[in-house]
Amino acid sequence: MSTDQRGTFIALEGIDGSGKSTQIRMLSDWLQERQISVYVTMEPTDGPIGTMIRQILTGRMQADPRVIAALFTADRLDHLLNEVNGIVHKIRAGTSVIMDRYYFSSYAYQSVDIPMEQLILANAQSSEILRPDVNIFIDIEPELAMERIAQNRFHRELFEEKSRLASVREKYMEAFERLKDTEKVVMIDGNQDQKKVAQDIQAAVQEYFRFGREETAGRYRE
Numbered sequence: 001m002s003t004d005q006r007g008t009f010i011a012l013e014g015i016d017g018s019g020k021s022t023q024i025r026m027l028s029d030w031l032q033e034r035q036i037s038v039y040v041t042m043e044p045t046d047g048p049i050g051t052m053i054r055q056i057l058t059g060r061m062q063a064d065p066r067v068i069a070a071l072f073t074a075d076r077l078d079h080l081l082n083e084v085n086g087i088v089h090k091i092r093a094g095t096s097v098i099m100d101r102y103y104f105s106s107y108a109y110q111s112v113d114i115p116m117e118q119l120i121l122a123n124a125q126s127s128e129i130l131r132p133d134v135n136i137f138i139d140i141e142p143e144l145a146m147e148r149i150a151q152n153r154f155h156r157e158l159f160e161e162k163s164r165l166a167s168v169r170e171k172y173m174e175a176f177e178r179l180k181d182t183e184k185v186v187m188i189d190g191n192q193d194q195k196k197v198a199q200d201i202q203a204a205v206q207e208y209f210r211f212g213r214e215e216t217a218g219r220y221r222e
C-alpha cells in the first residue's frame with residue numbers, strides 16, 4: 001500500500017485541564033474543512049476495559065496502581081486491534097485518527113507509581129503496532145490547569161490535585177527526553193489563547209497531510 005492511502009495518526013497529550021478536548025474539536029473541524037476524513041477517539045476508551053478504568057478513576061472501584069497500569073495497556077491494545085472500531089483498521093483504510101491520549105499518558109501518569117522503563121516495555125506492543133506520526137503536547141502551567149478544572153467540572157478525579165499535575169508534567173518531559181530518538185513530539189504553548197493554540201497545532205500537523213504538502217510546495221514555487 002502506498003503511504004498516501006494510509007491515514008495520519010495524531011496523538012494529543014497534556015495534563016488534565018490543558019484544553020485538549022477543545023483543541024481536538026477545533027483540529028478535527030479544521031481537517032474536515034480540508035476534506036480529510038477524521039475519526040476522533042480517546043483513552044481510556046468507552047469499551048469494557050476503559051469503563052472499568054473510569055470506575056477506578058472516580059473512586060467507585062478500588063485497584064492497585066499496577067493493575068491500573070495493566071488495564072490502560074490492555075484498553076490501548078483493544079483500542080488498536082478490536083474488529084469493530086479498531087484504530088489500526090481505520091488508519092489502513094485511509095481515515096486519519098486523532099487520539100485524545102495514548103501511551104505517553106501512561107508513561108506520565110502511571111510512572112508516579114511504577115518505573116517508567118517498565119511502562120515503556122509494557123506498551124511496546126502498542127508502539128510497534130501503531131506509532132503516532134506526531135505526538136502533540138499541549139504544555140500548560142499546572143496553576144492555570146487547576147483554574148480551568150475548577151471552573152469546568154463538578155467532581156475532582158484522582159489525578160487532579162495541583163502537585164500531582166506538576167509531577168505529571170515533569171514525567172511527560174522525562175518520557176519525551178527518553179524517547180526522543182524514536183518518537184516525534186511537538187510542544188505547543190497551551191497558556192496562550194485558544195485560537196493561537198489551535199493555529200500552532202495546525203502548523204504542526206499540516207505536513208502530514210497531502211493538502212499541507214501541496215501548500216508548502218506552492219510556497220516554494222512562489
Ligand code: TYD
Nearest residue numbers: 016017043044072101102105106109110159
Ligand atoms: P478524562 O476524564 O478523560 O481526562 P482528560 O479529559 O483530561 O483526558 O480522564 C482520563 C484520565 O486518565 C486522566 O486523568 C489521565 C488518566 N490516564 C492515565 O492515567 N493513563 C493513561 O494511560 C491514560 C490514557 C489516561
